[in-house]
Each structure stands twice: as structure tokens, then as C-alpha cells.
Amino acid sequence: MSKRPLYEEIKETLIARLASDQWRPGELLPSELKLAETFEVSQGTVRRALDELVSQGLLARHQGRGTAVTKHTPFGFFHLFRDDGARELPESKTLRISVNAASRSERDALELGPAKKVIRITRVRYLNLEPKIFETIALPKELFSPIAKLDARDLPNTVYNFYEREFGIPVVGKRERLRACSASQMESRYLAVDVGTSLLEIECLAYSHRRQPIELRISRCLTDEHYYCNPTD
Amino acid sequence: MSKRPLYEEIKETLIARLASDQWRPGELLPSELKLAETFEVSQGTVRRALDELVSQGLLARHQGRGTAVTKHTPFGFFHLFRDDGARELPESKTLRISVNAASRSERDALELGPAKKVIRITRVRYLNLEPKIFETIALPKELFSPIAKLDARDLPNTVYNFYEREFGIPVVGKRERLRACSASQMESRYLAVDVGTSLLEIECLAYSHRRQPIELRISRCLTDEHYYCNPTD
DNA sequence: CAGTGGTCTAGACCACGGA
């Protein structure tokens, strides 16, 4: 006997099935009527559950066609805009892939036990062919160990899709924290600016279903010609 | 004859009435049943309109009591957190209130014609008693001219509430753009740091109903002990 | 064309708040 609304339970069940890959991204779910039958509720109730999952970005509805699992990892997930408001897709050049002991902050963010290891990826990202972002990515080694053996050239530049395609781990959410910082020696070299130049630091923690943390990414951005805009609309 | 959904029209009507101050912040709207009668639709339809206004933050519902107009201008509108995750309320010290010709960027953001004037307010904001933010606020003079005559000491530090209370102009939304920048001489003096120190610049455009721009605010923040976190959750 | 989601109705019962 639970006192929770039916649509909450249905939502949870659907999320669990999504997490267990019962339906693949792009695939169509059963129709509302079908779902209503199987859950033994009315169409309106299942509709409410679906609506909330849509607003969470997990599903997408198409009138006349059906309800589909979103291929996650939108871009639209990339929040740097040119000063004139245009958006540009970044190119990436991976510098290095290595395995290290997780730092304190990485353990905290990724919820790793002590002595756990992370795969660390460093890369430079280009906007309009100019180096603008110096990026460090930390991944739990237990989840992604095959990546450690990859050649830097073979890492695709849209890694979220890669995680989903190769490991079945979709990124469904993120949390970002922003600060100002100063360019280190290495950053200054790769971004072709003076040491100490002001950079925008974006610390982004990506997580999958059940809010399991997947990736900690620290991007340090030159914002001389770009700005960060959050998705508040 | 419009082909738009009924709840959209109802939503628009309600927004118009809110904009015209038919109901004051904190006041209770008529019940769903009453509204359904007056609009000659079913309760479910009016409910959907209300739900969307709630998710836009214009209304708040309370089971057993009714649906109320939100007093806008939350805090929760303030996005700087201490590194340990705690949130602090900023104190303010207003330095100067003046009237100037609007700059190019102010005219663009506030949608002002040429030769229009703005009221410009500069202030320092303190977190935990330490100066952390240097802030410049630009307001269209036509909307807020009484402010120009105010003594700097008389400006409250939660100005959004002030706009709503004194001018009947509620802030219902904002758009933020972030960059890294370097402390100018004046900023370095008030924030007690070296010239050139990296600061986080938050450019915030606040608007009222019908997306009318109200205020352009540029906050330059020391992020040595704080971070910015956007409301993506 | 059949099947889907999108809108809308008119009821029902419950949980909560305030008088």
C-alpha cells in the first residue's frame, strides 16, 4: 500500500526500464493506450507520467507517430555562444589519455571510494579554428576501462554519444559550477595567451540514470569572443 | 476563430490580468471551479493553464487554501554559492546613483531608442562581510526616474522587490551571460585585490511581463571562495 | 486509412487548510 501518486510509480517504473536498456534510444514506446492497459490505469494517468519524462528530456513525443526514447546527449548541451549570439560547434584535439589515482575532488564528485582510479583525458577545443578551451575529463576507471587503452586520436569529440554507444551509459543530466581562474603555464601555451590570463572555468559533473555520476569535466575557456549562457528559458 | 488550445488563451488572459495588477502579489485567485465557470471551460482546462503558470513561477498553489500570485523576485535568484555548497545572502553598499546617456550595449539590451537615458547604480556587495562583487546596474530612466533623486543610502539591497513595490513592475524572468574578465583599477580597489585579478562577470538582463526588459546588471565577482551554479535541476 | 498523440469534458474521490 503506497500513498504515492500512481503516475509517480509509473514514472519510476519507466525510468527503471529505460535504465536497463529495455528500449534503445530512438525506439518507440508502446502507445499510451497500451501502457494504460499494462499498468491498469487510465490513459490520462499514463499520459501524465509520460509528460513529466518528456519535460525531463528522457522521452520525446510526436503526434501521429508515437513516443520515442531520446538519443541523449544533446548538443544544446554546449553553452558557449559567440558574442553576436551565434552558436558554434567545437572541434577537439585530444592531447593525452592516462590513468591516475583519483584526486580528492574527483572522488567526491564521482562518488568513488578511496584508492579508486580515474581515466584522465586532456584536450584542447577549438571554436572557429582558434584554441579557446582547455579541458580535463575524469572518468571512473571501473566503468570505462577500455578507454584507457585508446589512442588519443581515436577518441571522438562528442564523447557523451560515445559513452552511450559503446558502454550503454547515457548522460541524462549535468550539474555545472562556474568560476573565474587564471591561465596556468600549460593552459597559456595551448590557448596561445599569457600566463595569468583570465579564464572561465566550467566544472561539469555529468550523470546517468539514478543520478549516478559518470564524468567530471573541467573546461577552462577563453571568453574574449564568447560568453556562457545558461539554459534558463 | 482561433485554432490555438483553450488553455493557451486562458493562460494569456491570466498573464494580461497579472500584468495589469488585477491581482496583487500574495493575493488568492478565484478557485479553479470559479475560473472554469467564467471562462466557460472545464476545470481540467483551467487547471492546465494554471499549472503552466505555476511552472513559470508566476503562481503558487497551496492545497486546501488556493492559488496565489507569487511575490516575485525570489532570492534563489542569487546564484553564488560558497565552495562548501552553502548559500549566503549578500549585503550591499551603494556607491553612486547617476543619470547618463545609455551606452550601445545598454540600448540594445534594454531596447531603448537612441539618445535615451539610463539611471546607473554602482555598488559593492559583501559575502560574509568581505567585498566580493562589484556591480553596475542600468535602468531605463523613463520607467524609474524617481530613483535618480534617491540618496545612495536609501536604496534597498533587494532592488527587485523595490521595483515591484514602488513601481508596480515585477521581475518575472532573467537572462544571464557569463564571462571571465580582469579587475579594473576601480574594481581592484573596492574588492581589495590586485589590478588584473580574474573575475567572473555575470551580465544579467531582467524582464517583466511580455518580456519587457527592465534592468541590465553587470556583476563582477571574486570567485576565490565561491562558485556560480545555474538553476538546471 | 488506422493508429498515434493533443485537447477537452464531466464527473469522482481524497488530503489538506482554515473557520
Place this chain on the structure above:
DNA sequence: CCGTGGTCTAGACCACTGG
């Protein structure tokens, strides 16, 4: 206690998609 919003049902008709 009554009136409120919160949930849920079982229908209806429409608009769109695809074969």
C-alpha cells in the same frame, strides 16, 4: 465542517503520421 487543490477515470473529438 466546507472549500480548496491533487489525483484519477472514462469517455469524446481533433490533427497529424505513416503505410
